Amino acid sequence: MKAPANSFTQNAISCNACSLRHLCIPNGLNKDELEELERSIDKTVKIPKKHELYKANEDINGIYAVKSGALKTSIINSEGQEQILEFHLPGDLLGFDAFATNTHSCDAIALEDSLLCKLPMEVFENLCDKLPGLRRVMMQQIGKEISHSQHLLLSLGQLPTEERLASYLLQLAEHFHARGFSKSEYILPMSRQDLSNYLGMAVETLSRIISRMSNDKLIKIEQRKVIITDIVKLEKLAHASCGSA
Amino acid sequence: MKAPANSFTQNAISCNACSLRHLCIPNGLNKDELEELERSIDKTVKIPKKHELYKANEDINGIYAVKSGALKTSIINSEGQEQILEFHLPGDLLGFDAFATNTHSCDAIALEDSLLCKLPMEVFENLCDKLPGLRRVMMQQIGKEISHSQHLLLSLGQLPTEERLASYLLQLAEHFHARGFSKSEYILPMSRQDLSNYLGMAVETLSRIISRMSNDKLIKIEQRKVIITDIVKLEKLAHASCGSA
């Protein structure tokens, strides 16, 4: 059996050689700190599509960095209704929802076969005492997640569906651009179902908005491949809630 | 000019004598820690109605505990649209949104004349190094806020307006009950405008839902006074998204 072309079976490489180095924990660390970190990381965590990395109410096991693939974190209420909180793409960190309580507050599930690095909790705590850089990374990460929730709340609470999608498509474009990819073309990491859930609308509504944007030549879309063809109009759409001007 | 009857002009008392002691920072501290804390607290912060305690992008100044009154935290986008993130009532802590970055991520505004205790940032940081109890309080608080956002996201993203209100009214009832008040009767700390914003709906929609609940005898409401008259039905409403049973 030959290895598939994707990275699900790729071998572990050093943090230094990792293309996600500057997005990941190492970015906040100096050379010595990095060496110490590297000795403690498990680089072989594999989560197949639809499987869970952790569940709500589980004790925290460690924190994770996404190397390839994609995951979602979500909460589910007593009626079984799900709300996706965040999508986690390569270079993103994961697991900080348990940071304050040592217990996860949401589920983390792989959207596709995913490969992660794991920093076990005991190690993380020890290293935190020793490495100021790591504490800083941790703080930044918590800050990012808080800020992310706040923006999503504004989006769900105040924006009509079309604007919610427009602004999220732009956000994703920025995300990929910041990682060295095209700023106008990317592959959606999630299904329509998951995207519509995240944006608080029905799948059909999402599908219709996509079709309309496509007709209006703001974007081209084939399956999960998105091309932003008129970023100016898309931005206008993303911000246009009040009058004419 | 004689002093008004409300607590806006009340004098500072010791943490030990404070009726909110067990909800506040002291709850996580032992006797020595508490003494140390008490020496550092400014108990005289007054914020008049509609005035701000802090604004987004300001450096953090300290953390606060609400003694009387009520505040809201909210973010505002480039179009001037506001989303209220949380209401802060007596016994609640405030200011942790800046914890990770040292910069506030939202505005905090008084809904009525409010009285707060302030723990200045330098002191807080010093004390954190010395007092494990304080670190614990801080962590709990961050965990609470994360969890709060997550539940609000689920509410805004997945629930119809009526269920959003029903579950928030119950949440408030629990809140007050946990603080020694009636579990079925309380005063709403915010205007209809603010409540509707928080719940992601139009004021008129909120008003109609309130009227309907009132007609259906789930609640009685006069101005801001809420009496839950049929908690069973209200709970059913709060959770009823799927079928019959």
Add this chain to the structure above:
DNA sequence: CGGGAAATTGATGACTTTCAAGGTGTGTGG
């Protein structure tokens, strides 16, 4: 007591969901 803000109510229409059907793509087993 008067003016203005806040809250309620009604009528209307836009937006969104739901239900249903059909199409497209993917993966598995023959």
Add this chain to the structure above:
DNA sequence: CCACACACCTTGAAAGTCATCAATTTCCCG
């Protein structure tokens, strides 16, 4: 390699929810 089954996505029609506009009414503050 093809075919079939299934999941995913799109589209249409109809119904329902919710927002907006407008008009009162009520409450609150000076």
